[in-house]
Amino acid sequence: MTLMPAFRLHRPDTLAEAVAALAETPGGKPLAGGTDLLVNIRRGMADPPALVDLTNVGGLDDLVVSEAGLRLGATVTLAHIAEDEGIRAGWPALAAAAEAVAGPTHREAATLAGNLCQETRCIFVNQSEWWRAGNGFCLKIEGDVCHVVKKSLRCYAVYAGDVAPVLMVLGAEAEILGPAGTRRLALASFFHEEGRSHLALAPGEIVTAVHVPPPNGAVAGYAKVRVREAIDFPLAGVAVALRREGDRLASVTVALTGVASAPVLVPGLDRLAGTTWSEDSAKTLTDAVRKSCNAVKTTVTTPNYRRRVAAASAVRLAGDLWAAAGEGNAS
Amino acid sequence: MHDPNVRASGARVRKKSVLALTLNGRAREDFVADGMLLVDYLREVAGLTGTKQGCDGGECGACTVLVDDRPRLACSTLAHQVAGRRVETIEGLARNGRMSRLQQMFHEKLGAQCGFCTPGMIMAAEALLRRDPDPTPERIRQALAGNLCRCTGYVKIVEAVRAAAETPVGSEGAR
Ligand SMILES: Cc1cc2nc3c(=O)[nH]c(=O)nc-3n(C[C@H](O)[C@H](O)[C@H](O)COP(=O)(O)OP(=O)(O)OC[C@H]3O[C@@H](n4cnc5c(N)ncnc54)[C@H](O)[C@@H]3O)c2cc1C
Numbered sequence: 369m370t371l372m373p374a375f376r377l378h379r380p381d382t383l384a385e386a387v388a389a390l391a392e393t394p395g396g397k398p399l400a401g402g403t404d405l406l407v408n409i410r411r412g413m414a415d416p417p418a419l420v421d422l423t424n425v426g427g428l429d430d431l432v433v434s435e436a437g438l439r440l441g442a443t444v445t446l447a448h449i450a451e452d453e454g455i456r457a458g459w460p461a462l463a464a465a466a467e468a469v470a471g472p473t474h475r476e477a478a479t480l481a482g483n484l485c486q487e488t489r490c491i492f493v494n495q496s497e498w499w500r501a502g503n504g505f506c507l508k509i510e511g512d513v514c515h516v517v518k519k520s521l522r523c524y525a526v527y528a529g530d531v532a533p534v535l536m537v538l539g540a541e542a543e544i545l546g547p548a549g550t551r552r553l554a555l556a557s558f559f560h561e562e563g564r565s566h567l568a569l570a571p572g573e574i575v576t577a578v579h580v581p582p583p584n585g586a587v588a589g590y591a592k593v594r595v596r597e598a599i600d601f602p603l604a605g606v607a608v609a610l611r612r613e614g615d616r617l618a619s620v621t622v623a624l625t626g627v628a629s630a631p632v633l634v635p636g637l638d639r640l641a642g643t644t645w646s647e648d649s650a651k652t653l654t655d656a657v658r659k660s661c662n663a664v665k666t667t668v669t670t671p672n673y674r675r676r677v678a679a680a681s682a683v684r685l686a687g688d689l690w691a692a693a694g695e696g697n698a699s
Numbered sequence: 700m701h702d703p704n705v706r707a708s709g710a711r712v713r714k715k716s717v718l719a720l721t722l723n724g725r726a727r728e729d730f731v732a733d734g735m736l737l738v739d740y741l742r743e744v745a746g747l748t749g750t751k752q753g754c755d756g757g758e759c760g761a762c763t764v765l766v767d768d769r770p771r772l773a774c775s776t777l778a779h780q781v782a783g784r785r786v787e788t789i790e791g792l793a794r795n796g797r798m799s800r801l802q803q804m805f806h807e808k809l810g811a812q813c814g815f816c817t818p819g820m821i822m823a824a825e826a827l828l829r830r831d832p833d834p835t836p837e838r839i840r841q842a843l844a845g846n847l848c849r850c851t852g853y854v855k856i857v858e859a860v861r862a863a864a865e866t867p868v869g870s871e872g873a874r
């Protein structure tokens with residue numbers, strides 16, 4: 369039998385009760401599908417005094433597709449997102465990213481907000497307690513040194529969520545509820561590039577929904593590089609959204625995952641606007657992507673491989689989307 | 700102020716409460732700790748040891764059970780999270796001592812060798828067949844992609860699920 373640490377479980381029916389329960393137990397955490405959090409708790413990587421299960425909150429798993437875009441409740445499952453006809457038609461990149469997460473049984477339980485808020489990862493930390501103890505622990509949990517970047521004062525554990533980069537290039541916003549009320553935050557501002565504190569959520573705050581604007585003529589895609597075609601986290605993941613007007617690129621946005629402690633919106637792509645997609649554009653994109661990666665040896669593959677494969681995937685995906693958008697224009 | 704969740708020693712209280720659910724078609728109630736995992740509830744409290752624990756969390760699929768007809772990893776779910784739901788384990792598939800056609804086909808087509816992955820594999824396949832009674836081999840491979848098997852090489856497993864889809868209902872357990 370698994371010896372789980374002792375914690376209280378709250379299963380509120382309403383959001384107000386959920387926020388109140390979190391406020392009452394400092395250090396308590398929201399629980400959704402449990403596919404990240406419960407695994408980490410049993411490995412001794414987290415020891416919250418209480419969990420507040422959001423999967424019993426009525427209406428929190430509503431998925432609404434309308435002219436105004438998408439409103440996805442926090443506990444909508446990834447299986448639901450991947451299968452929804454409206455999402456597949458209007459935001460296929462989102463459906464593809466949801467479908468690329470873990471394995472099919474994980475996706476039945478895994479939720480959208482749980483995916484966004486998942487813990488950062490590192491080969492020195494996603495291990496059993498005895499493994500970590502044998503290694504003297506590390507800065508992220510219980511220890512005081514980083515085994516990846518010696519003498520580092522920060523943690524470089526990697527953010528490996530598949531859905532966040534797509535939501536970033538689609539211009540999505542998170543709706544957040546806390547003791548102080550409701551606020552909206554662009555996904556682009558939702559993360560900090562630090563392995564131990566990668567979310568811009570205050571204690572007691574929960575994500576209640578994600579809003580995605582209508583595609584407005586943009587085409588988008590998601591490319592994931594991993595060891596096995598199922599179960600595995602991305603070694604690198606790339607989301608691209610672009611708008612093509614005739615032979616000109618009106619805009620292109622690119623976001624990366626698996627290459628830093630937060631998903632990264634690649635800066636400096638404005639200069640591609642107004643140009644025709646070419647070898648030069650590919651080179652500009654390659655340089656920008658490689659510069660945006662803050663990859664160190666936190667995974668089984670080398671940082672250089674992750675930078676190169678991220679750039680190559682971005683170029684291939686952007687080229688494919690450019691071509692697809694051209695066919696759309698022609699017809 | 701005294702916190703009722705912490706003992707004088709500083710240790711946290713393991714609180715238990717009533718869990719009511721339907722397990723393999725029968726309603727039951729148990730007194731279960733807040734932090735108990737579904738896999739531990741099934742094996743230790745309900746005594747259903749068919750569901751296996753094959754890894755230290757979320758990696759292998761051996762613990763797959765059905766919750767309201769959908770597959771779920773019992774090792775990454777708290778028992779209380781399935782309160783009021785319909786839970787089915789491998790023990791729930793046989794009828795009157797006769798294996799279901801899916802179980803029968805795993806047996807006949809050699810879809811099981813050491814058998815450790817088999818309960819999870821069959822429950823994941825059962826979930827697929829309830830939704831899609833005639834899946835292509837590709838669809839079967841996708842649905843079982845999170846279930847690891849170290850013995851069969853998967854070919855026989857996919858054949859077993861296909862064979863179950865092709866076997867007329869009612870002919871199972873005939874031999
Ligand atoms: C073998 C394996 C493979 C995996 N592969 C992938 C992969 O390829 N890609 C990927 O992206 N993920 C992967 N995961 C991680 C995980 O399964 C997914 O990220 C999943 O979407 C997490 O969602 P959940 O609902 O299960 O979250 P939970 O585990 O319930 O929660 C995760 C975190 O989010 C917080 N949280 C949950 N809901 C909210 C909310 N509404 N507001 C604020 N905080 C909240 C929790 O407190 C917790 O810290 C994998 C996990 C395993 C075990």
Ligand code: SF4
Nearest residue numbers: 490506514515523524
């Ligand atoms: S990057 Fe360093 S501090 Fe962070 S988890 Fe890895 S070893 Fe630990």
Ligand code: FES
Nearest residue numbers: 753759760762774
């Ligand atoms: S026991 Fe391995 S996934 Fe649950």
Ligand code: FES
Nearest residue numbers: 812813848849850
């Ligand atoms: S039969 Fe042995 S692991 Fe699948």
